[in-house]
Amino acid sequence: MLEYTKKIRETARKLFEEDKVDVFIGYKKGSVPMMNQPVLISNADQVDLLHWDSNCGLNLCNYLTKRTDRIGIVANGCNSRNIVTHITENQISRDQLYIVGIPCKGMIDHRAVQRAVKQKEILEIKEQGETFTVKGKDFEDTFNKKDYLQRNCLVCTHRNPVIFDEMVAPPVEEQIEVDAYKDVKQIEGMDPEKKWNFFTRMIDKCIRCYACRNACPLCYCPTCFVDESNPQWVGKSSDPIDTMTFHILRAYHCAGRCTDCGACERVCPVGIPMRQFTKKLNKDAQELFSWEAGLTPDQRPLLDVFRPDDYNDFIR
Amino acid sequence: MTKKIYTKEEWIKALAGLKSSYNIFVPVRDGDFHTFKALDEKKNPDFNFKNTRLSPKSLVYPQSERIFEYTLDEDDPDANILRESVKDYSPRAVVGIRPCDAHAFQIVKLNFDNPEYQDPWWIQRYESTTFVGLGCNAPDSTCFCTSVGGGPFSEKGLDAILYDLGDSFLVKALTDKGEIFIEKAQGGKEADETALKVGEDLAASAADKIEQKVSIDKLKDKVQTELFDAPFWNDVAFACINCGTCTYLCPTCWCFDIQDEVLGKQGDRIRNWDSCMFPLFTLHGSGHNPRARKVQRVRQRFMHKLKYYVDKYNNGVQCSGCGRCVRNCPANIDIREVCELMNG
Numbered sequence: 001m002l003e004y005t006k007k008i009r010e011t012a013r014k015l016f017e018e019d020k021v022d023v024f025i026g027y028k029k030g031s032v033p034m035m036n037q038p039v040l041i042s043n044a045d046q047v048d049l050l051h052w053d054s055n056c057g058l059n060l061c062n063y064l065t066k067r068t069d070r071i072g073i074v075a076n077g078c079n080s081r082n083i084v085t086h087i088t089e090n091q092i093s094r095d096q097l098y099i100v101g102i103p104c105k106g107m108i109d110h111r112a113v114q115r116a117v118k119q120k121e122i123l124e125i126k127e128q129g130e131t132f133t134v135k136g137k138d139f140e141d142t143f144n145k146k147d148y149l150q151r152n153c154l155v156c157t158h159r160n161p162v163i164f165d166e167m168v169a170p171p172v173e174e175q176i177e178v179d180a181y182k183d184v185k186q187i188e189g190m191d192p193e194k195k196w197n198f199f200t201r202m203i204d205k206c207i208r209c210y211a212c213r214n215a216c217p218l219c220y221c222p223t224c225f226v227d228e229s230n231p232q233w234v235g236k237s238s239d240p241i242d243t244m245t246f247h248i249l250r251a252y253h254c255a256g257r258c259t260d261c262g263a264c265e266r267v268c269p270v271g272i273p274m275r276q277f278t279k280k281l282n283k284d285a286q287e288l289f290s291w292e293a294g295l296t297p298d299q300r301p302l303l304d305v306f307r308p309d310d311y312n313d314f315i316r
Numbered sequence: 317m318t319k320k321i322y323t324k325e326e327w328i329k330a331l332a333g334l335k336s337s338y339n340i341f342v343p344v345r346d347g348d349f350h351t352f353k354a355l356d357e358k359k360n361p362d363f364n365f366k367n368t369r370l371s372p373k374s375l376v377y378p379q380s381e382r383i384f385e386y387t388l389d390e391d392d393p394d395a396n397i398l399r400e401s402v403k404d405y406s407p408r409a410v411v412g413i414r415p416c417d418a419h420a421f422q423i424v425k426l427n428f429d430n431p432e433y434q435d436p437w438w439i440q441r442y443e444s445t446t447f448v449g450l451g452c453n454a455p456d457s458t459c460f461c462t463s464v465g466g467g468p469f470s471e472k473g474l475d476a477i478l479y480d481l482g483d484s485f486l487v488k489a490l491t492d493k494g495e496i497f498i499e500k501a502q503g504g505k506e507a508d509e510t511a512l513k514v515g516e517d518l519a520a521s522a523a524d525k526i527e528q529k530v531s532i533d534k535l536k537d538k539v540q541t542e543l544f545d546a547p548f549w550n551d552v553a554f555a556c557i558n559c560g561t562c563t564y565l566c567p568t569c570w571c572f573d574i575q576d577e578v579l580g581k582q583g584d585r586i587r588n589w590d591s592c593m594f595p596l597f598t599l600h601g602s603g604h605n606p607r608a609r610k611v612q613r614v615r616q617r618f619m620h621k622l623k624y625y626v627d628k629y630n631n632g633v634q635c636s637g638c639g640r641c642v643r644n645c646p647a648n649i650d651i652r653e654v655c656e657l658m659n660g
Binding site for chain 1: 369558559560564577648652
């Protein structure tokens with residue numbers, strides 16, 4: 001990972017010096033452990049701010065929407081798929097971008113690490129290839145990274161960028177034979193009442209801060225349906241029905257578009273696993289239409305295509 | 317004022333006994349974090365915690381609160397008349413609140429209870445509550461209460477304070493309310509000089525453990541318009557995703573929105589927390605939004621806390637240094653860094 005940082009800085013410097021970009025978007029090391037911050041730099045003197053490790057969990061595609069300048073950006077597998085989605089949905093144009101591809105081995109699940117150290121305060125985290133060490137006032141523990149990956153990274157089958165101008169390293173091996181939808185199948189097996197109770201319990205801590213929505217690069221509507229006031233679609237109080245309406249509708253707006261980057265779950269201040277909603281839709285997209293979002297800019301988005309020769313009768 | 321010692325078992329038992337006089341709220345472990353909940357048989361209070369993920373502000377100022385009710389039924393003689401909703405202001409006690417969060421209620425009080433405005437619901441709930449604090453033996457590295465007028469054993473806003481002495485709690489009454497609370501708490505014994513000395517030493521060493529120093533000394537003398545136009549806001553705001561995590565977790569953010577919700581002919585007027593991070597917060601009826609851009613909203617949050625409040629109330633900053641926003645901001649926007657920029 002350290003060599004990635006070096007390469008990212010070199011590339012960004014080169015891009016500024018050759019006047020190929022106006023700005024460069026990457027991550028800088030955060031002020032607290034396991035929390036790197038998206039950063040925008042605008043000249044070669046700032047490249048040493050750039051940093052890469054396994055705590056780059058926010059999706060940088062979020063920061064591209066409707067920009068008009070020439071942008072250099074780092075992108076791992078899922079982020080690159082969101083960039084593709086942004087291109088096909090006309091939120092950014094390909095020729096504005098210089099994509100620095102990152103072969104990714106997954107992000108660390110900061111909550112799982114906190115759990116492993118029994119919620120003691122972590123003051124420092126250091127990565128050594130496949131392992132990482134966390135230190136606090138009176139403890140030091142070393143863990144295998146693969147045991148503490150974010151849940152979306154555990155089942156990721158697109159670790160390498162699908163679109164890039166340059167790679168910081170050779171591709172990493174893709175994970176094969178992962179059962180991405182084991183948990184979804186379990187929920188599908190529940191009867192409606194049990195399912196409803198499961199989801200009700202799942203979101204009962206929600207405080208409607210909308211961090212999940214705002215961390216998601218798919219959510220770029222000028223006015224979100226929950227913010228509409230005339231007509232007002234959703235109540236603003238902490239009524240559980242309104243909260244459920246928000247979560248389910250948000251998920252449906254991501255149908256056929258979600259890349260399972262995991263940013264929504266990562267940012268939730270109360271730890272709601274809201275990927276359970278979007279994963280079901282990803283599974284449907286895959287099973288019904290053999291579709292995975294954001295693999296190539298040459299394809300129209302799943303839900304805006306119509307085929308005269310569609311095998312379904314009802315659509316013709 | 318009374319000073320007593322309880323073994324931890326005695327204290328839990330005493331709290332159970334107090335339930336006939338108070339609704340008691342205690343920190344409870346709920347999954348990965350702690351939260352304040354009403355004391356009942358199913359959940360054990362857990363005083364072995366750093367701080368709750370959400371601040372206890374909702375105990376005085378709920379996220380959603382029905383303030384009025386009305387009917388639209390023209391056959392009803394009360395049609396279209398607002399009636400105040402029935403509320404419970406029976407005595408309550410928050411036991412185990414951290415000094416930063418108790419201090420936060422004092423910061424917020426200037427907004428809800430001042431000569432110009434008195435918020436009846438906030439005031440009644442605040443006045444019916446007894447705050448029994450728990451000093452912090454081991455503050456986090458993200459805590460900076462000592463920089464903003466508090467401290468790990470600060471007594472600001474508390475009616476009584478607990479010192480965790482390991483196997484026992486030393487409890488000191490600080491106000492008449494606290495005195496009554498301890499009087500009613502069964503068991504325990506008078507604290508002796510040795511216990512008091514241990515408590516004092518704990519408090520002294522805890523303050524030393526707070527390494528974070530945030531400078532706020534120059535904020536008052538800064539010119540508002542110059543800070544408003546400072547060159548750093550774009551950089552500060554870039555990573556922000558404009559969610560409400562900071563404002564909703566913050567013990568001193570007080571902004572709200574009022575909404576009417578109608579089902580059939582029955583209507584409720586509800587007050588909900590709102591957040592200056594949301595575009596809707598400032599959207600005018602005309603369609604104009606004075607804070608349409610992210611950078612304007614981010615600037616507002618910090619200017620309010622660290623400049624407008626300072627200028628308006630002459631009571632320090634609108635921040636008690638609890639560090640929740642520092643620990644939980646998804647984009648790692650760090651108020652300590654922003655404060656240094658503004659103070660610099």
